[in-house]
Every structure is written in C-alpha cells, then in structure tokens.
Amino acid sequence: MQYDFITVGGSTEDITVFTREGIVIENKDNILQQRLFAFEYGAKLQVDQAYSTFGGGAANAAVCLAKLGLKGAALVALGENGRGDRIIKNFQKNKVDIGLIQRIKDEVSGFSFLLVGQEHEHVVFSNRAANKKISIGAKELRALDSASWVYMTSLSGKWQEVLKNVFKTKSKVAWNPGHVQLHAGFKVIGKYLKKTTMLSVNKDEAIELTITNPKYKKKDNRWLNNVRNLLKAIQECGVKIVVITKGKYGADAYDGKKFYHQDILKERRRMDTTGVGDAFGSTFVAGLELFDNDIAKAMYMSARNTASVISLQGAQNGLLTRRTILKGYKR
Numbered sequence: 001m002q003y004d005f006i007t008v009g010g011s012t013e014d015i016t017v018f019t020r021e022g023i024v025i026e027n028k029d030n031i032l033q034q035r036l037f038a039f040e041y042g043a044k045l046q047v048d049q050a051y052s053t054f055g056g057g058a059a060n061a062a063v064c065l066a067k068l069g070l071k072g073a074a075l076v077a078l079g080e081n082g083r084g085d086r087i088i089k090n091f092q093k094n095k096v097d098i099g100l101i102q103r104i105k106d107e108v109s110g111f112s113f114l115l116v117g118q119e120h121e122h123v124v125f126s127n128r129a130a131n132k133k134i135s136i137g138a139k140e141l142r143a144l145d146s147a148s149w150v151y152m153t154s155l156s157g158k159w160q161e162v163l164k165n166v167f168k169t170k171s172k173v174a175w176n177p178g179h180v181q182l183h184a185g186f187k188v189i190g191k192y193l194k195k196t197t198m199l200s201v202n203k204d205e206a207i208e209l210t211i212t213n214p215k216y217k218k219k220d221n222r223w224l225n226n227v228r229n230l231l232k233a234i235q236e237c238g239v240k241i242v243v244i245t246k247g248k249y250g251a252d253a254y255d256g257k258k259f260y261h262q263d264i265l266k267e268r269r270r271m272d273t274t275g276v277g278d279a280f281g282s283t284f285v286a287g288l289e290l291f292d293n294d295i296a297k298a299m300y301m302s303a304r305n306t307a308s309v310i311s312l313q314g315a316q317n318g319l320l321t322r323r324t325i326l327k328g329y330k331r
Helices: 057-067 082-093 129-133 138-145 159-166 179-184 186-193 203-210 227-235 276-290 295-310 322-326
Strands: 003-008 012-018 023-026 035-038 049-055 072-075 077-079 102-104 110-116 122-127 147-152 172-175 198-202 241-245 251-254 259-262
Touching: 003 057, 003 138, 003 276, 012 082, 049 057, 049 082, 057 072, 057 082, 057 147, 057 276, 072 138, 077 082, 077 129, 102 129, 110 129, 138 147, 138 159, 147 159, 147 276, 159 179, 159 186, 172 276, 179 186, 179 203, 198 203, 198 276, 203 227, 203 241, 227 241, 227 251, 241 276, 251 295, 259 295, 276 295, 276 322, 295 322
Parallel strands: 003 072, 003 147, 012 110, 077 102, 147 172, 172 198, 198 241
Antiparallel strands: 012 049, 023 035, 110 122, 241 251, 251 259
C-alpha cells in the first residue's frame, strides 16, 4: 500500500488529572531543569478534574496527519488486552491504517499518567510497556519505503536497532526524538541527523542535544539560551530543517539559509498543553506537503492546530481537519 506517512513510536491510553495543589519553581541554575513542578511532601491532593484519553507520540502524530487529509499508518506495538483494543478502535475512528500495528503476547499496552497544574503545564509519568517491543523487519521496511514521510517519535526498548532500521528507508524522515535518544546524545544519534529531513524538539531538548556535541559542551548558559545558536548548532549536523518550540514564546525554524519565527496564536481557552509538541511537528510536515515546502506557511498552520489542541483536554481532541485549518487562511 502507498502511504503519505507512517508514524513510528509510542501509543498509549492516558489518564489526565488536573489539580491546583502544585507550584512551579524556577530553577535557572540548572540548564536542563529550569522549571520544576512541585507538591507538598506527604500531602493528600485535591483533584479538580480527571479524564481518560489516548496519546503517545506516534499515535498523536498519526491522528493529526490523518485529520489533515494525508493517508497513512501507525507502526506501534500494543499488548493483547482491552487497552490495546481501545487504542486500535481510536485509530480506526480517525482513519489511521492499522495494518502495521504489532500485538505483543503477554504484554500490556502503554499507559501514561499526566498531572496538569494551574498554569496548564504538565508532567507525564509513562509506562512504556508494549511500546518497548516495537520491531522493524522486512515487512515494515517495505512499508516505510512506500511512504513519502516517516514520522518518528520517542523510542524505548531496543531503540537503537529500531533507529538504525528506520534510517535505512528511502523516505523522508521527520524526527521528534524522545528523552532516551536525547540523553544518549550526539555520540549515538549524531550520525542519523544528517539523514533527517526535519527535526522537531522543544528548547530544553535542543539544549540537551547541543551540549552532548563536543564542539559545544563548554558553552555557557547565555549562549545555550539563544535559540538561533541552537538552531545553527543542530542544523550544521546535516538536518535539512530544524524546528524548536518554546511554549508561550512560539516556535523557530532554520533551514541553513533563513531563520523563521512563529508566534503562538490565541487559543479560545487554555485547557491542556498535552500533545502540543506532537501537533506542531506533525502539522508542520503536513504543511510542507500542502504548501510545497513553504516553511513560513507550515509554521503558521502548526500554530493554528496547536492553539486548537490547547483549548481542549487531551492530546488528540482538539486536532483540526484540513478543511477547518485552511478555512479563512490568509497567509
């Protein structure tokens, strides 16, 4: 089957809890942990609201791309349990092909617990479970080669083997690396950056990746907090387009020739930031397809979709369709 995209990575069922009991602590002395979300030790905390939804990087990206009219599949691993069945039904509901889903015997499906505070930021406690068992063999490689894009998200388990096989593909690769890949650093993942068409990370992740490059490990905090320095440092590794998201400060991109910036667009209400990075990165890929690689237009389209995602609870509930996102488009 010919695909516009195949997403590779995690798929989960999410429980999200909202509480006003936590506080945000500024921690500027630690460049890798500049803000902390804290709770009183030993306290019983009040829950304001709780929801059950679906998430995981590969799942969020697949649903996003499908809603934007692109044809594709999710290459994810699920357990043979009710949670896995519910995740599959969600894919089917959103017109994501399930032909590449791997069911893992005697394993549970991935699960995440998300804690959302009064500033609508969040921390995620993740049980990767079956996600750790994803594998790529001859069947999967043939499928990847048939796609225009492979959109790869956080990997676990034998992730280096999966990573090596994904980068054998002839397709364009968009990559939103997870904590494990970023922590492994430039020494391990640097060789794949030159094969990456689009890399999407948030600012903290960009800093983490950059300081693992021996060329930049001695740079001070002022240099590392300059997003243009980060864009150039990552792009020079061979990435064609680097995108760095900065929360309420918008997003920046660089293609080796020109810097781009996109402010956030005002959301109807600020409900939940879960899945915003997935929405921005995957919408950006769709924008490149729809607007013939016009980065500025792709970034604006991504900002529209993330504003919608933030206004509703969950990583997928606010995702826009192609018709809606292009309605009234003036750029």
